Amino acid sequence: MRTSQYLIATQKETPADSEIISHQLMVRAGLIRKLASGIYTWLPLGLRVLRHVENIIREEMNNISALEITMPMVQPSDVWEESGRWLEYGPELLRLKDRHSREFCLGPTHEEVITDLIRNELKSYKQLPLTLYQIQSKFRDEVRPRFGVMRAREFVMKDAYSFHATSECLQKTYDTMSEAYSKIFSRLGLEFRSVLADSGSIGGDRSREFHVLAASGEDAIAFSNESDYAANIEKAEAISPKTTLSEPKEIMKQVATPNVHTISELVMFLKKPISKTIKTIIVEGSDPGSLVGLILRGDHQLNTIKAEKIDAIASPLSFASEDLVFKKCGAGFGSLGPVGLPIKLIADRSVSIMSDFICGANKQDSHLTGVNWARDADLPQVEDLRQVEQGDPSPDGKGHLNVMRGIEVGHIFQLGETYTRAMNGKILDEKGKQTCMVMGCYGIGVSRIVAAAIEQNNDEKGIIWPKSIAPFSLVIIALNIKKSNIVREAANQLYEQAKEFDIDVLLDDRDERPGIKFADMELIGIPHQIIIGENSLKEGKVEYRARTEQEKRELSIHEAIPAIQNLIV
RNA sequence: CGGGGCGUAGCGCAGCCUGGUAGCGCACCACACUGGGGGUGUGGUGGUCGCAGGUUCAAAUCCUGCCGUCCCGACCA
Numbered sequence: 001m002r003t004s005q006y007l008i009a010t011q012k013e014t015p016a017d018s019e020i021i022s023h024q025l026m027v028r029a030g031l032i033r034k035l036a037s038g039i040y041t042w043l044p045l046g047l048r049v050l051r052h053v054e055n056i057i058r059e060e061m062n063n064i065s066a067l068e069i070t071m072p073m074v075q076p077s078d079v080w081e082e083s084g085r086w087l088e089y090g091p092e093l094l095r096l097k098d099r100h101s102r103e104f105c106l107g108p109t110h111e112e113v114i115t116d117l118i119r120n121e122l123k124s125y126k127q128l129p130l131t132l133y134q135i136q137s138k139f140r141d142e143v144r145p146r147f148g149v150m151r152a153r154e155f156v157m158k159d160a161y162s163f164h165a166t167s168e169c170l171q172k173t174y175d176t177m178s179e180a181y182s183k184i185f186s187r188l189g190l191e192f193r194s195v196l197a198d199s200g201s202i203g204g205d206r207s208r209e210f211h212v213l214a215a216s217g218e219d220a221i222a223f224s225n226e227s228d229y230a231a232n233i234e235k236a237e238a239i240s241p242k243t244t245l246s247e248p249k250e251i252m253k254q255v256a257t258p259n260v261h262t263i264s265e266l267v268m269f270l271k272k273p274i275s276k277t278i279k280t281i282i283v284e285g286s287d288p289g290s291l292v293g294l295i296l297r298g299d300h301q302l303n304t305i306k307a308e309k310i311d312a313i314a315s316p317l318s319f320a321s322e323d324l325v326f327k328k329c330g331a332g333f334g335s336l337g338p339v340g341l342p343i344k345l346i347a348d349r350s351v352s353i354m355s356d357f358i359c360g361a362n363k364q365d366s367h368l369t370g371v372n373w374a375r376d377a378d379l380p381q382v383e384d385l386r387q388v389e390q391g392d393p394s395p396d397g398k399g400h401l402n403v404m405r406g407i408e409v410g411h412i413f414q415l416g417e418t419y420t421r422a423m424n425g426k427i428l429d430e431k432g433k434q435t436c437m438v439m440g441c442y443g444i445g446v447s448r449i450v451a452a453a454i455e456q457n458n459d460e461k462g463i464i465w466p467k468s469i470a471p472f473s474l475v476i477i478a479l480n481i482k483k484s485n486i487v488r489e490a491a492n493q494l495y496e497q498a499k500e501f502d503i504d505v506l507l508d509d510r511d512e513r514p515g516i517k518f519a520d521m522e523l524i525g526i527p528h529q530i531i532i533g534e535n536s537l538k539e540g541k542v543e544y545r546a547r548t549e550q551e552k553r554e555l556s557i558h559e560a561i562p563a564i565q566n567l568i569v
Numbered sequence: 570c571g572g573g574g575c576g577u578a579g580c581g582c583a584g585c586c587u588g589g590u591a592g593c594g595c596a597c598c599a600c601a602c603u604g605g606g607g608g609u610g611u612g613g614u615g616g617u618c619g620c621a622g623g624u625u626c627a628a629a630u631c632c633u634g635c636c637g638u639c640c641c642g643a644c645c646a
Contacts, residue, residue, distance in 0.1 A: 012595065012607070013581045017639050027580095037638065091570095092644080109646090143570075143644065157646055209646095218645090304643080316643085411646065445646030480604055515606035533605060543605095 001472070002495075003508045007044050009033075010520050020216045022454035023148030025463050029524045031450075038145025038153030045524065046450070048471040050156065053449050054135050056187050056468060057158050060180045066131040066160055071113045073137060077103035079112040083422045094141045106139035111419050111441060114161045118437070119425040125165040128427065128437070129173055133160035135446060147216075149447045150407070156446040164438040165429060167416065174206070174414055177442050181210050181410050184444070189466025190453060193406065195221045196231035198305050206414040210444075211406025214455040221406040222388050226399025233403065234305040236388040237395040240349045250356045250370030252339075257367045261334025263298040266367065270358065274299040277358045278351055280336040282320040282329070285312055285344065291320050291328055294385055295338055295347040297354065301387040310383055312344055335360040338377045339368055345380035352382045407452045408445070415439040463525030464547050472506040473568050474498060475526040477518065479533045482511040490542070490557060491532050497561045503568060522547065528564050530555075 009030030017034075018024045026032045031046030042050055058068065077095070080086035085093075094106045107113070114132065122128065135158045145153050160177070164170040178194065185192040190212050197209040209232055211221050223230035231237075260269050267274045277298030285292045292313050296302055308315040326332055329341055337359030338345050352373070361368045373379040390403045419425065420437045429435045450469075457464040467473065476498070478491035491507060498505035506526065508517050521529060531543040531552065542560050543552040546567075555563055 011580060016575085016581070019640070034638095090644095138646080140645075144640095144642095146640080151645080155646070159646085319643095408646065443646050448646060483604075513604060513606080513608065515608080518606050520607085531605080535605085 001506050003506060003510050006506070008510075008520060008524075009043055009045075010523055018148060020147050020150070020455070021458055022150065022216075022451040025454050025458060025523070026148055026451065029463055032149060034148075038142055038151070040149055040152060040154070045471045049450050049465070049469050050447060052469040052471075053188065053446055054156070054158070057184055057444055057446065058135065060184045060187070061133050061158070061160065064131070064176050064180050066133045066162075068134065069132050070134050070136060071107070071110050071117075073107050073139070074104050075107050075110075075113055077105065079116050079423070080105065083112050083115070083419055085112070092140050092142065094139055108138055108140040109441075109443075110134070110159055111161070111415070111439075112423070115419045115423045115425050115439070118161075118163055119420070119423060122163065122427055122437070125427055125429050125435075129162060129164045129169050131160055131162040131173060131177075133158060133442075148451060150451040151218075152447065155448065158444040158446055160442040162440040162442070163420075163425075164440070165427065165435070167414075167438050170414055170416075170438045170440050174412060174440050177412055177440070178208060181412065181442075181444070185210060185212070185409070187468055188449060188453065189468050190409075190449075190456060192409070193221055193223055193230050193404075195223065195406075196235050197411065198232060198235045208412050209408050210410030210412075212409050212449075212452040212456060213404055214407050214452060215405050216455055217405035217407040219406045219408055220387075220403055222392075222401040222403050224394035224396065224399040225402055227394060227396055229394050229396045229398070231395075233387055234303065236401065238349060238384050238386050238388045239393055239395050241353050243353055245353045245373065246355050248355055248370070248372035248375055250372075252368055252370045252372070252376045254361050254363075255367055255369055256365060257335075258365045260365070260367070261332075265334075266358065267298070270367075270369070272358060272369075276354075276356070278337070278354065280338060280341070280345075280360060282325050282333075282336065282343070283307065284314040284318045284320055286314050291324070291343045293336070293338065293341055293343055293345045295345060295351050295380070296386055297348065297350050298358075300348065300350065300389075302385060303387045306383070306385055310346065312346070312381075329362055331360065331362045331364050331366075335362065335364055335366060337362055337368060337371070338380065339371060340377070346385065347380050347382050348385040349382055350386065352379060407448065407455065409449050409452055410442075410444045412442040413440060415441055458525075461519070462523035465525045465527060467527050467568065470504075470525065470527050472526050473504040474528045474530065474564055475506045475508055475521045476530045476532065477508045477514075477521060479514050479517075479531065481509050484534050486537055487532050487534055490537055494530060494532070494542070494557070494561060498564075501561055501565045503561070503565060528567060530560055530564070 011028045014024050015027045030043050032040045032042055034040055077086055096104050137154055138157045139154050142153050145151055162173045192210055192212050194208055194210050197207045220233040222233050222236040260266050263277055263279055279296055279298050281294045281302055282291050304317045307313055308317040322332055341362055355372050356370050358369045359371055388401055392401045394401055416438055417436045420439055425437045426434045454463050476491055476494055478487050481488050495507040527547050529545045540557055541554045542557050544555050545552045
């Protein structure tokens with residue numbers, strides 16, 4: 001491809017409405033343009049990258065004998081009513097009506113459509129297992145689209161679905177899929193982790209997420225430094241402390257703490273370590289109108305996913321209003337504590353071994369110090385409530401946890417019979433008996449991967465593409481091509497040669513000054529550059545430079561393309 | 570959904586407070602010079618100032634409503 005015939009839509013200025021580096025660079029390099037919030041056009045250069053990602057995924061799916069299909073993006077409401085999700089899914093499901101007022105939605109995912117297909121097509125266990133996949137645009141009317149294509153409303157997803165006669169068979173496909181995912185992300189040149197995950201609203205028993213490591217990631221993941229334990233922080237267990245409760249040393253005292261409402265204010269005011277404080281968070285209970293107090297160490301964070309799984313707590317988790325708390329507990333948010341609190345309490349594991357701690361006195365502007373379980377308050381029900389932290393012991397007993405930010409780019413689930421039971425997805429087993437199929441589903445955020453790759457690979461000049469997904473592998477930068485006949489001839493000759501070698505090559509033949517060409521090509525992030533200038537050309541030489549390096553290297557014009565061919569494969 | 574910011578040329582912004590000819594930089598077009606890191610000069614193209622209403626002799630500017638968009642918190646590939 002020649003730049004003179006291509007759309008190089010680079011911008012010098014960082015767009016005002018972009019926050020993270022990948023979004024800024026995708027717009028500046030001319031990969032995407034926004035049409036509306038969370039809805040983007042992919043320009044030629046961006047689409048090349050997207051297609052490269054898709055093709056790697058496609059190859060690995062085909063390698064494990066998954067079969068590609070395409071399902072409709074517009075889906076009738078009736079299959080959603082059958083699964084129960086027409087009511088459950090909420091406003092993220094974009095609903096529309098056709099001219100006959102029949103209801104449809106834009107597909108946010110395809111469990112309903114695939115289950116409908118499979119229940120009609122498959123009749124026998126002999127046809128199983130079967131895995132189908134598609135790569136397609138999805139639409140989710142996100143509450144808050146952000147960060148460009150990282151969290152868009154319309155986005156490209158690879159979704160695969162497997163069907164089985166038994167859960168053992170599902171487990172096998174699930175494991176195969178997990179390996180295929182690792183291969184895909186390795187081939188994409190990304191630093192990633194596979195982690196245990198909460199299965200969330202899709203339901204089912206077992207799931208893993210694949211995260212690309214990046215500081216801008218919206219998730220936190222925890223992994224052991226000594227074993228292969230890795231989990232989303234939502235899921236990672238904070239194990240019971242090994243130390244035991246020590247004897248009280250202080251007597252309980254009430255202290256006035258005027259205008260102290262947060263833990264950090266309390267710590268400043270009393271000049272005590274934060275690990276000696278506890279906080280009491282009031283949430284709604286599962287019995288209507290009831291409240292539950294959650295007790296955590298002052299420096300710990302509540303894990304809401306863990307909390308809402310506890311029977312006594314309402315799910316989804318909902319924080320109590322301050323009015324109600326005041327009415328029932330006699331004090332506002334900043335002054336609560338477990339001593340004499342007239343509601344159900346649940347303490348985090350780490351709280352259960354604290355002694356001589358500090359907590360709210362359930363009296364406005366007052367706290368208690370030297371509080372001890374048993375003597376001053378009964379130790380309530382103990383649960384794992386908190387978020388794990390850097391340095392916590394690994395739940396498998398091996399090593400300690402590191403906590404890093406991650407971008408979720410893949411998620412695999414064992415769904416079980418959730419959909420096949422709701423939608424009557426049955427086959428005959430070997431005994432001739434009707435039985436529900438067992439199902440797995442497996443997603444990859446294709447367009448999100450493009451953004452994630454940039455988050456992980458960029459510098460002050462722009463994008464640095466991993467070689468497997470770069471829009472072009474090689475750019476030939478011809479300097480002063482308009483005026484110099486020898487440069488033009490050499491550039492054309494190398495360009496043709498590169499094409500013969502099957503290299504994805506871009507020839508920058510624009511009549512622009514060198515600085516503009518260098519800056520554009522570095523912003524776009526093409527891995528390899530050949531620079532053709534009149535001076536070195538007179539000695540039969542051209543220059544080579546990798547995107548990742550500052551230094552140029554001289555190559556004879558004859559060896560240039562073969563040398564680069566070797567770098568690419 | 571709650572809280573906050575912003576909407577003026579393709580992009581980045583000033584003007585608004587204190588109403589009176591719509592501006593700057595980049596980009597774009599033409600010509601000339603220049604030609605190894607976003608060059609220089611001259612001349613140009615491009616705007617319903619988000620939309621609607623109101624106040625006023627007069628509104629980008631003041632008032633009201635709406636819309637869009639971005640950021641911060643509960644959801645997800």
